[in-house]
Amino acid sequence: MLRFAPSPTGDMHIGNLRAAIFNYIIAKQKGEKFLIRIEDTDFSRNIEGKDTEILSILNLFGLLWDELVYQSHNFERHRNFADYLIKHDKAFYCYCTKEFLEKKKQEALDLRIPFRYDDAWAEIQKKDNPKPVVRLRGSFEPISFYDEIKGRLEFYPNELDSFVILREDGIPTYNFACACDDMIYDISFIVRGEDHVSNTPKQILIQKSLDYQKQLGYAHLPIILGESGKKMSKRDSASSVSWLLGQGFLPQAIINYLIGMGNHTPVEIFTLKDALEWFDIANIAKSPVKFDLKRLRYVNREHLKRLNESEFSLLLQTQDITIGALGKLYLEEASTLNEIREKLGLIFSPKDIDVTYEGESFKEECLKLFEVLWGMSMQGESFIEYESFKNEAMKRSALKGKKFFKPLRILLTGESHGVDLNELYPYLRFYFKDILRIKGEK
Structure with missing residues (x-):
């Protein structure tokens, strides 16, 4: 089974959508199920209704799931896994306060050395702190995995000190909940952004500590850069899938563009169904890719050209085929539905003859x-x-x-x-x- 695991804490980013598309394609190619897992464990940041919005977007893009789960529904199972780790001395209670840890981090900073948690600190403040966290014991041997895009990656013991798996309120941390759920749902392959590379060895260590033997496949996608050349942020309007849809870009065009980013495709313009025949995650470039809105506009225009007059009319929210035919003519100078609506709006609006056109009055x-x-x-x-x-x-x-x-x-x-x-x-x-x-x- 493959999974896409969005968090309902904000708008869907095109990087998230790209990961969802690739997971979906690989699931179909392998003949496996596609799972949507809403990672809603961060209650303070969850935005009401965002989960529904995410699911609506996935549905609009044809990324239909076989199963839908909410991570918070598995809290009891996560805690049972933590109890197992504590019982077998693979995890332990840590009573360090946040103030104590901040002091230790500052000391490491002053000495110009990396901060590493020391297991000997675990019970120093036991009398002062009634709400301990649970930490998984760090690794004593290197952890490596093969990434389909980046190749072999290895992490050494000094990079994997003991880390928190249950917070003081009993809520599992991201890495613990993620690793446990990947076990529970028998996930076989994971495509996600490269910002998760450092999480992967932690999740592998969690699964090994729980005596889980299955080796998962991984592919970490390079980051998407904005037109400025810097990592795309929420401030970049084009990073939001909802914004792109609102501008009149077609779902099939966005899919076409995102699959083609940093990838060698056999054809320039294609559909999701086409991509199922030839897509190979190993062909994705290792380096970051720059988001090119002009390129997306071109791809969108090509997909609009493929529509017949009736389909075009429906996208323009009318059943008048003549309007669809009229709209298609404007593809010579327009590339989104919004631009075409603007052209049609000018046709059917009262004409302003008081203004000058190219500096002349008519x-x-x-x-x-x-x-x-x-x-x-x-x-x-x-x-x-x-x-x-x-x-x-x-x-x-x-x-x-x-x-x-x-x-x-x-x-x-x-x-x-x-x-x-x-x-x-x-x-x-x-x-x-x-x-x-x-x-x-x-």
Whole structure:
């Protein structure tokens, strides 16, 4: 079984989504189940409703799970594991206060040496501290594991001193709960961010101490850098999956982009289903990858192009296929649904003829041409071909060249340049009474 283990403490980051995608793909490739484990043990930081939001996003991206569990539901089992470790002298109670440990850390800092917990400190403050923590005894031998991306990694005993597995309130720490749950649900392979590399030897030590013999597979994904070249933070809007969706990026395009980051793919544009055929986690680059919003925009445009008019209409929240067809024409200059909605919004909004376009005013010509077009529309005159429509409007308005074409485009699209009117007209002609409106006039 493979798992994705999000924490309900904030918005889903694209790095989290990338890990979820890879775990899902590998589970399908191996014919194993895909588990979602909500890691809700940090009660002070949990945000109400975030778990539901995370699950909704996973569902939207087609990352459907076979099982769903909440880590807090296993607290009793975690404590039983801790009792087993204490009973077999593989874990012990530590009565050190936070103040005592802070003092020791400062002493190490002053001496310019790494801070290491000393097991001899465990009962020094036993009389003063009625709420001890439980620590797992550190390793006396190196712990190594093979990472499918980074290769063989090894950690030495001086890097693994005795660490806390149960807090003073009896709540398990992240590493302990994680290691126990990976045992409970028989996890076989784990894909997660490289910020977890230092956690992995601790989790392996926990499982070994519990006499768990299974060797898990690991792949730690390189960090994602922002456009500034620094690690992407919550301040980077594009790091939020919800923000990307709100901007009008398609789930399938985001999946395509995240799978392709730092990866050699056989094709440039593909779906999640396609990736199941050829994805190999070993092909992911070891170095950090930079998030490129321009590249995502290109990928998104390519996925929008693949949609038919009916599918496009539904994404624009209408069943009018003509609107979908009209929207697709704007893929020449737009790459997200929001940008296309903005273009369509200009078409169906009252036109502002008081502003200048490229430094020129066309107000007089717009008013003159508006009267002609409105008259043609109200009389029910039908011009199927753009050329015949254009020639008749030019003839009746007596406008020529730029003085005709700029006002025509402004009145029909709300802009002074863009997609060829010859391409737009076959769709616009059905909505002239809705389109031909001037701002400020009834």
